[in-house]
Amino acid sequence: MKPEPAYRHGSAPKTALLFCNLGTPEAPTAAALRTYLAQFLSDPRVVEIPRLIWMLILHGIILRVRPAKSAAKYATVWLPEGSPLKVWTERQSKLLQGLLGERGHRLSVRYAMRYGQPSIAAQLDALRTEGATRVLVLPAYPQYSGATTASVIDDVARWSLQTRHLPELRFINRYYDQPQHIAALADSVRRHWAEHGRSDKLVMSFHGMPARTLALGDPYHCECLKTGRLLAEALGLSREQWLVTFQSRFGKAKWLEPYTEPSLIKLAQEGLKSVTLICPGFSADCLETLEEINQEAREAFLHAGGQRFSYVPCLNDDPAGLRALADLAEQHLQGWPTREVADASALAAQRERALALGAKD
Numbered sequence: 001m002k003p004e005p006a007y008r009h010g011s012a013p014k015t016a017l018l019f020c021n022l023g024t025p026e027a028p029t030a031a032a033l034r035t036y037l038a039q040f041l042s043d044p045r046v047v048e049i050p051r052l053i054w055m056l057i058l059h060g061i062i063l064r065v066r067p068a069k070s071a072a073k074y075a076t077v078w079l080p081e082g083s084p085l086k087v088w089t090e091r092q093s094k095l096l097q098g099l100l101g102e103r104g105h106r107l108s109v110r111y112a113m114r115y116g117q118p119s120i121a122a123q124l125d126a127l128r129t130e131g132a133t134r135v136l137v138l139p140a141y142p143q144y145s146g147a148t149t150a151s152v153i154d155d156v157a158r159w160s161l162q163t164r165h166l167p168e169l170r171f172i173n174r175y176y177d178q179p180q181h182i183a184a185l186a187d188s189v190r191r192h193w194a195e196h197g198r199s200d201k202l203v204m205s206f207h208g209m210p211a212r213t214l215a216l217g218d219p220y221h222c223e224c225l226k227t228g229r230l231l232a233e234a235l236g237l238s239r240e241q242w243l244v245t246f247q248s249r250f251g252k253a254k255w256l257e258p259y260t261e262p263s264l265i266k267l268a269q270e271g272l273k274s275v276t277l278i279c280p281g282f283s284a285d286c287l288e289t290l291e292e293i294n295q296e297a298r299e300a301f302l303h304a305g306g307q308r309f310s311y312v313p314c315l316n317d318d319p320a321g322l323r324a325l326a327d328l329a330e331q332h333l334q335g336w337p338t339r340e341v342a343d344a345s346a347l348a349a350q351r352e353r354a355l356a357l358g359a360k361d
């Protein structure tokens with residue numbers, strides 16, 4: 001166990017919000033991708049193949065081939081400030097801090113990445129040093145899956161195994177069906193249609209998962225389908241006007257179906273002329289939405305005979321999306337009095353009492 005700040009009598013409880021996203025490479029280079037993919041793909045929550053066999057495949061084949069290919073894709077979406085996923089996640093956490101502050105909450109908001117920097121452990125250490133005694137962990141995934149949400153919880157648990165004086169911990173497992181979240185998504189589609197025109201179909205593409213995880217009890221597939229239904233209902237779409245698909249298949253095994261790109265090609269070949277794409281499983285734009293959807297899938301649809309492909313950005317810094325996250329945080333902060341103004345005299349009296357009892361300050 002690592003050394004910790006000395007215990008201080010009479011410190012006021014302090015609450016923090018830790019906003020955790022997946023993580024991203026430090027640069028769009030093969031070397032940075034190798035480091036990132038090695039950590040990401042070694043997580044047994046992400047690849048559920050017997051360890052020894054998987055480590056041989058990962059280090060013998062994948063980490064020799066994929067880094068350069070993925071780096072080239074990242075280079076097409078990289079921003080002057082860095083990886084889109086990191087730029088958005090950092091901005092979301094700052095805006096969330098401001099929004100909760102405006103609502104009168106005194107709490108510190110930090111973001112962390114499950115893979116790469118800033119790590120969950122480093123941010124939890126920093127919060128402990130700041131004196132946080134209560135931490136609400138918000139994984140930036142609307143739908144729960146073992147590969148994402150549970151992996152964030154694993155990482156917090158790993159940190160807690162090394163920590164003596166633990167803060168109270170709470171976790172938000174999902175928010176896909178929160179009415180404010182669905183309303184923010186629906187509004188973003190309506191605004192997009194007002195600006196770019198409506199299409200024949202709305203395709204909602206979610207990150208895929210191996211199909212077997214559904215049979216093994218992962219709720220992700222159900223939560224994606226329900227997100228699709230709720231969003232379609234909010235937009236007043238009839239059943240033939242929308243479709244849920246799954247992207248980002250990895251490896252040869254069967255993943256959740258229907259797959260996004262083959263579905264778009266089939267739709268175009270059947271005569272569909274225009275399509276609107278949205279990725280409601282991603283809280284921020286990243287490689288998977290900007291490159292795989294807005295570049296690759298767009299090209300596949302147009303090449304197969306489609307005429308118009310329009311992409312609705314993720315909620316990113318959308319004010320309604322952030323208000324939904326702030327509402328969600330407030331709901332889960334209940335019972336933790338973040339609005340309580342620390343009463344200096346009560347605190348001083350508490351310290352006096354502790355000293356009178358002979359406790360060391």
Ligand SMILES: C=CC1=C(C)c2cc3[nH]c(cc4nc(cc5[nH]c(cc1n2)c(C)c5CCC(=O)O)C(CCC(=O)O)=C4C)c(C)c3C=C
Pocket residue numbers: 022023024025037041046047066070083085141145147148207208209210220248250281282285286287288
């Ligand atoms: C190998 C298995 C993978 C599983 C299972 C998986 C699940 C999963 N991932 C996300 C969200 C994101 N994934 C992103 C990138 C990405 N995902 C995988 C593999 C699996 N994901 C890889 C190898 C990569 C890296 C890029 C590449 O080489 O293709 C990202 C984008 C990160 C970025 O830097 O922009 C996100 C976000 C979810 C939600 C999910 C399961 C529900």
Ligand SMILES: [Fe+2]
Pocket residue numbers: 207248
């Ligand atoms: Fe992924």
Ligand SMILES: [Fe+2]
Pocket residue numbers: 248287288292
């Ligand atoms: Fe991808």
